[in-house]
Amino acid sequence: MYWEERGPQNTDATIELALKRAEELGIKYIVVASNTGATARKLLGRGREIICVTHHVGFAEPGVDEMEAATRQELQEQGVKILTTTHLLAGVDRSLRFKFQGAYPAEIIASALRMLGQGLKVAVEISVMALDAGLIPYGEEIIALGGSGRGADTAAVILPAHSHYFFDTEVKEIICMPRNKK
Secondary structure, three states: OEEOOOOHHHHHHHHHHHHHHHHHHOOOEEEEEOOOOHHHHOOOOOOOEEEEEEOOOOOOOOOOOOOOHHHHHHHHHOOOEEEEOOOOOOHHHHHHHHHHOOOOHHHHHHHHHHOOOHHHHHHHHHHHHHHHOOOOOOOOOEEEEEOOOOOOOEEEEEEOOOHHHHHHOEEEEEEEEEOOOO
């Protein structure tokens, strides 16, 4: 499915398509990018294990966690596993870009993935991050939801590999994504 435009207006339909495909394939785990918890909240009670990957603390501004403590607690009480950590395709490479104005390997990989859309880059990234954190099992396909800012506009079936074997990650299916990426 292709959405004409990217953005949060596609979130509900993206979730429905992802859950339908999870049911068809017997996929147990949904990994979702959600900084405020709003998108993760929409997956509650839908029969899948939810892993929510947020921006790292300090992403928006130094020392600030974009997910409110009450939201984090509410989601965790509902069984959502939440991962707040350094982004796989940014981290130290981004600090080098900020300091020295260069292009570095992880950011080159991120830019290449963005040719397929910001949401797909995010979906791949959070899948590997969740695997590295031990929040999803190794060797199992998952469905990952990403977006182009707020909400979700991309869903994909992914078989993630650990970060040190990143290029063994397989995007098995793209369930939906925006046709217009910018």
